[in-house]
Amino acid sequence: MPSLLSTVEILAAADWRARQSAHERRVRAWTDPHQARAARGERHPVYDFLFAYYAFRPAWLRRWHPGPDVALVAAPEFLRWEEYRAVPMSDRRDAVMVEPATLPPHRRAFLAWLRDLLTAMQTRPAFYGCFGLHEWAMVYRQTPEERRHTAWPLRFGEGEIARIVEGSAICCTHFDAFRFFTPPARPLNRLQPTRPDAHQLEQRGCLHANMDLYKWAFKLAPFTPAELIADCFELARDIRAVDMRASPYDLRALGFEAIAIETPAGRAEYETHQREFAQRGEPLRARLIALAERLLRNSLPEVAVVVPTTTFRDEAVGNDRRYPPDPH
Numbered sequence: 276m277p278s279l280l281s282t283v284e285i286l287a288a289a290d291w292r293a294r295q296s297a298h299e300r301r302v303r304a305w306t307d308p309h310q311a312r313a314a315r316g317e318r319h320p321v322y323d324f325l326f327a328y329y330a331f332r333p334a335w336l337r338r339w340h341p342g343p344d345v346a347l348v349a350a351p352e353f354l355r356w357e358e359y360r361a362v363p364m365s366d367r368r369d370a371v372m373v374e375p376a377t378l379p380p381h382r383r384a385f386l387a388w389l390r391d392l393l394t395a396m397q398t399r400p401a402f403y404g405c406f407g408l409h410e411w412a413m414v415y416r417q418t419p420e421e422r423r424h425t426a427w428p429l430r431f432g433e434g435e436i437a438r439i440v441e442g443s444a445i446c447c448t449h450f451d452a453f454r455f456f457t458p459p460a461r462p463l464n465r466l467q468p469t470r471p472d473a474h475q476l477e478q479r480g481c482l483h484a485n486m487d488l489y490k491w492a493f494k495l496a497p498f499t500p501a502e503l504i505a506d507c508f509e510l511a512r513d514i515r516a517v518d519m520r521a522s523p524y525d526l527r528a529l530g531f532e533a534i535a536i537e538t539p540a541g542r543a544e545y546e547t548h549q550r551e552f553a554q555r556g557e558p559l560r561a562r563l564i565a566l567a568e569r570l571l572r573n574s575l576p577e578v579a580v581v582v583p584t585t586t587f588r589d590e591a592v593g594n595d596r597r598y599p600p601d602p603h
Contacts, residue, residue, distance in 0.1 A: 285370065286341065288349040295339040298501045305512065306333035320424040320526060321519045325512060331493045336508065342500030343569055346370040356497050373498055375570045383571065389491055390567035392474055393560050401480035401553050403546045406536045407521035408445045409452040409483075412460035414523055415440045430525045430533060439537050448476040449483045480549050482518050485556040486511040491563055498570055507559055510552065517548045 286294070309326055310333055312319055326333065341347060346362055353359045353371045360374040378386070414422055414429070416437060422429075429436065440460065447453050450468040453461070461467070468476050477484050489507035492499050519526060521534040521541075534548075535541030 283344050283346050283372065285346045285364075286348065288347075291341065291347045291350065294341070294502075298339045298505060299337050302337050302505055302508075305508065306336055309333060318426070319529075320427055320524065321515055321529065321531065322512070324515055325489075325508070329490055329493070329511075331489075335493070335496070336504065338497075339501040340373065340497040340499065342503070342566070343373055343375055343498055345500075346372045358497055375498065376573050378498075378570060378573065383573070386495070386567045386571050389494075390564055390571070392477060393491070393564050393567070395474050396477050396479055396484065397557075397560060397564070399478050402446075402448065402478050403480045403549045403553075404444075405446055405448075405481070406443070406542045406545050407482070407518065407534070408440065408443050408536070409447045409449070409456070410518065410522035410524075411436060411440050411443075412445055412447070412456040412463065415457045415460040415463075417457055424524055428525045429523045431523060436523055448478055449481050450476075451487075452481075452483050479553045479556060479560075482514050482549065482552060485552050486514045486518075488556055488559050488563065492559075495563075495566060495570070499566060503559070503562055503566070510555055510559065514552050517545070517552075521545050 305325075309319075309322060312323075340353075346364070347353060348364075348368050348370050350371050351369065353373075354361065356373075358373050358377045359371050360377075362370050362372055364370050414436060416433070419425065431439070440463065444465065445460075445463050446465040447456075448466060448468060450470050450473060453464060453466075453468050456464065466476065479485070489504070489511040492504045492507040496504065516531065517534065520531050521536050525533065527533070533541075534544050536545050
């Protein structure tokens with residue numbers, strides 16, 4: 276049985292319940308509208324993605340967990356998760372906390388893989404020259420029936436979309452975007468990413484790589500502090516809106532004005548958003564790296580975990596912005 280060390284934060288029942296309630300209030304602003312639309316049978320081309328593609332249920336997003344090295348007083352209900360353990364306290368109060376030693380070998384292997392991926396992204400120069408063309412490559416040469424969002428019109432006809440795609444330098448570094456390119460669009464991408472390439476290609480300027488911080492956060496639940504999962508979801512939600520505004524779909528009826536990446540002004544606007552999202556992702560990535568390192572130590576800490584600080588740098592200055600950095 277783990278023993279409670281002096282570096283562990285102890286939360287009285289009133290304190291952890293207040294944090295739990297605050298988290299649920301925050302998250303329900305996102306989950307309640309989604310569930311109301313689902314109950315009415317309505318689809319949303321922007322926000323459904325956050326629950327369908329990432330497949331983390333609204334009820335799971337609302338759950339609060341404190342993360343490692345936090346003891347909850349009078350919280351026996353948390354023992355229904357196998358990752359929690361009761362811990363002894365000197366004043367004989369009952370407390371529980373999540374125990375990293377419960378991680379099975381396959382999850383520890385994933386943790387090491389994820390830590391190395393996120394660390395590589397921290398040091399790799401960001402690339403800001405893709406201009407969201409991945410969304411255009413996903414409808415390139417498709418028939419109306421083949422499109423993902425068949426209920427929504429495109430801003431241009433098929434011929435004009437083909438002209439824009441064929442006349443642009445497509446340089447997508449993110450496999451989980453590239454794999455949705457239409458077959459005729461794939462050869463037009465400068466890179467041909469595969470999943471094993473992630474450690475060599477993932478970079479902080481990519482909208483989808485920053486959205487995926489949410490995926491990495493919830494994949495570590497219940498070890499991830501719920502506030503970190505919510506912070507990553509909030510970033511992913513903001514990115515998703517820009518991602519679809521820059522797509523060829525016309526979503527003005529939903530209040531999403533287009534970012535016209537087919538024009539110089541639109542590309543400049545898209546790059547501005549890219550840089551903002553990259554900067555917002557920096558501290559979240561650092562927190563995830565720190566969490567992975569903490570969990571890989573596999574026992575209660577002798578010293579507190581310190582989240583490393585990072586400074587966002589404008590690596591695009593002096594780089595060739597037309598193409599991503601060479602993967603080798």
